[in-house]
Amino acid sequence: MPTMSSSSSPHSPPNPPPLATPLWRTVLRHDLPASLVVFLIAIPLSLGIAAASGAPLIAGLVAAVVGGVVAGAFGGSPLQVSGPAAGLTVVVAGLVGQYGWAATAGITCAAGLLQILLGVTRIGRLALSLSPAVVHGMLAGIGVTIAVQQLHVVLGGRAQSSLLANLAGLPEQLVAHHAGSVGVGVLTVLILLGWPRIPRVKVIPAPLVAVVTVTALTAVFMVDVTRVNLPGSPLAELVFPAIPAGGPLEIATAVLTVALVASVESLLSAVAVDKLHPGKRSDLDRELIGQGAANAISGALGGMPVTGVIVRSSTNVAAGARTRASAILHGLWIAAFVLAAGALLELIPMAALAGVLLVTGLRLVQLAHIRTLRRHDELLVYVVTAAGVAVLGLAEGVLAGLVLAIGRVLYRLARATVTASEEDGVWIVRIRGTLVFLGVASLVRTLRAIPVGAPVRVKLHVDHLDHAAFEAIEDWRRGHLARGGTVELNRAAFRAALHGDTTRPGWLTPWQQGQVVPAPDQRVSMLAGIREFEDSADLIRPMMARLAADGQRPTQLFITCADSRIVPNMITTTGPGDQFCVRNVGNLVPPYGSNSNSVDAAVEYAVSALGVASIVVCGHSHCGATNAALESVADDGSGLRTWLRHLEPSIRRAVALPDIVDPATGGILSPADKLSVANVALQLENLRSFGCVREAEESGRLELIGLWFDIGAAAARLVLDREPYLVRADEELATATTRADL
Known part of the structure; x- marks a missing residue:
């Protein structure tokens, strides 16, 4: 039969190494087309996010330009595209209402400097230690807030400052709706939902198709709707940062909030982009430095906060981008378009941008995340965080979610279940969970309830056993033996639990350690293995009973x-x-x-x-x-x-x-x-x-x-x-x- 060999004959010349593709050719072939696709989707999103945040529309475009060029050039995630993001909409809206736009730009600038510090000290990646339930709950709360807020704009009105105010004013807004705005908003939403379902055309971004279509229709039929209003001279209308008026603690909290939310969203987006393109690996500390530089410059130019944006980044990867040139070029296209053809943007109805943000906000509530968190018993943390962010505010909601998540961890660490029951004349004691000194009182109470002189078998299924619990079991065992009883327990399991060596099941140990049982002892070994399985079989017995019945x-x-x-x-x-x-x-x-x-x-x-x-x-x-x-x-x-x-x-x-x-x-x-x-x-x-x-x-x-x-x-x-x-x-x-x- 033929055999195969990957090595060449010793008498043949070695194969020359493949020639590397020149960078300029990669940029022209892959990054340039991808940058145009991302540029087209970034325009409507940036305008919509600025409008939803209460910021000047030009501020959203400034953030898109700076995010693309600065974060794209200096960040650690080559294929990530940065700009204004929906995740910071609620934060920015609150800052604008409290301090005004100039001061908000100053806070953005300071937050960028803080991000650079976090990246330089290499502690920025600690943001990834946040519970996924808290992170996804935060995004869901923001998404619900954005959706309800933009629903007012779709109806032809103005959004209120909070979710409760928006909900309270919604009935009145429904009655006094503006037919033109409603038509524009509904059509935008329908296109956004339907366009990706059409084969072979979904490569064109749905937001671009929706905004261009409704803009053209409203222009042709001269529909009376509120439209984008940009300054005639964009560069002359930039609002430069100012120092916020308020107490130092209040201002520091605002800076910290912007920095942390922007950092977490950027780092999570970078990790997601790495998964979309396995050939790339992000330097998270460098990414944080790049994001900080972008925020510092964006704030200094009167722009919105910048983060990595998964929608634009995933579009960038799907469009075939290979290097960071795509993100940089997309920022340059936005700048050129605003300076040379800004009048075209003023044809866009505000209700169309609101429709885009409405769908974007609802998509932050991911059913896949909810199902996953429910399977892992983390749904309560998600709900509390989302409700807290939507009703109380971002910082308060995230804090509530973190407190609940930490509380649940502490509860699980200190939780142990101890039961004792008589089965066929033998008392079976089952200990499950984590048995530490906090559970010793309950443990001793259960053990002392066993009749004197009874035969006892202890089954241990714990993650950890501290010394106080071990001594309590040992003291009871000695006393029970002294009073004529018998106690059977697995010493190896107790020693493993005491030393925290319970990360692997007992049945895994023999073959993991490469143990070979001598042939004469095979029957004994098999019987011992069966006995060890039966010791822990009560963990799966209910499931096996269902399988037997069904x-x-x-x-x-x-x-x-x-x-x-x-x-x-x-x-x-x-x-x-x-x-x-x-x-x-x-x-x-x-x-x-x-x-x-x-x-x-x-x-x-x-x-x-x-x-x-x-x-x-x-x-x-x-x-x-x-x-x-x-x-x-x-x-x-x-x-x-x-x-x-x-x-x-x-x-x-x-x-x-x-x-x-x-x-x-x-x-x-x-x-x-x-x-x-x-x-x-x-x-x-x-x-x-x-x-x-x-x-x-x-x-x-x-x-x-x-x-x-x-x-x-x-x-x-x-x-x-x-x-x-x-x-x-x-x-x-x-x-x-x-x-x-x-």
Whole structure:
């Protein structure tokens, strides 16, 4: 059989290194077109955010220019696009109402200097330590406030200063609505929601399409609506910063609020952009310095606060940007447009910008975040933060969310459940949670309720056991033994809990440490393992009882190799009832009609009877089957060699493929590993030879997934049928999640 080698012949000249693409060519081919797309979407968003914040409209455009040029040039996230963001709308509106615009610009300038200090001292990334529930709750509260506020503008009125005032004035505004503004706003919202659903045109930003369309219609039909009002000489109308009038503590709080909110939003956006473009990695400290410089300059020029904006940044990545030149160019386009064609902006109806902000605000309330936080029991923190931000204000709402989040953490750290019940004449004591000195009183009370002289078995399932709790259990144990009772407990589990070594389950330890049990003791070892499982089986017994009663309803058919190093449930973090699993040598699915009855039966039963939603074929590195298939060994007619004949089409495919690169290390896969990857792709094709699989996939009820597990790296890769053939599963998940959130 043919073998493959990634190295060249020693007698042939080495391949020359590939020539690097000149920077100017990358800019012209990729960054220039992307910058134009981002520029077009930035204009309406910047104007809308400025209007919603109560700032001069020119201030939003100044922030967009400075954010693009300064943060783009000096920030640590090359593909991130910065400018005025919806997340700071409520903050800026409050500052404008309290101090006026000139003082707000001064606060922005000071906040920028504080951001630079945070970046230089390398503590800026601590902002990422905020609970996701608090961050998403903050954005949701801001989004609700913006949406209700802009609804007034859509109705032809003026927004009030707070959410409660806007809600109170909404009925009156509905009665006295302006028909022209309502028509413009409703049409804008409909276009924003409908445009992305039209195939092949969604590459053009929906906000641009909406604003241009309604502007043209109102101009043609001469609809009487309030329009954008820009100064005739933009540079002459810039408002320069002033020192706010107020107490030092009050002003410092305002500066700190702008700096922290802008920093958190920028850093979170930078992380999201990294997930959208796995080839880039942001320097978060440098990003904070770049954002600080942009805010200092924007404030000095009378512009709004600047942050990294995920909407523009994701558009930049999707448009094909490769370097920071795209963000810089987009800022220059805005400046040129405002100076040369500002009159065109004055045709835009304010209700159109309000419609854009209305949809943007509602999109800050992400259902995906709510579902995730609910699964992790963090929904209450999210709701409290969102409600606090919307009703009380940004600082108050975030503080309320943080206090609740910290309180819940402390509660969980100090919470332990101790129960004692009699089962078949033996008293079973179950201890769960975190057992520290705060729970000793309850522990002792439960233990003393056990009858004198009774046999007792202690089951420990705790994250941590401090010395006070350990001594309390030991004192009770000695006393119970002295009074004629018996106590059975797992000493190893107690020692592990006392030293905090409970991060891995007990069943993981033997094979993780590479222990090999001598052959004569295999039966004893198995029985000991069963006993250890049964000691903790009460944790899953209710779930297993439900599975026994309801029958199996797996969502996935998992086809993988019989290799003992592959543990499907461990790789996919699934449990009983989740997977219908087929294992054979080489994770093979011979084409339908090959008389591989066992595999055929499993595939047909999983698809037709169980109705699985996906079929995963999982290969792996260091596979004995692929190594054996590549060896030049005569076919001896054995069952193994007969079975390995099914690998011959995969060998032919692997020979035709170029070298496959591991996406994590950058190294070229060995011939056997390359064959393993090619084999996974071929088995997916073989699955489509089954009529039930083909029909289910074509109807959208079934998805076929290729997976390859690198044993040495303990990492899973997705298998593609095209270059690069392997993709890191964690990055693909992050990209899919981020795109779904957007």
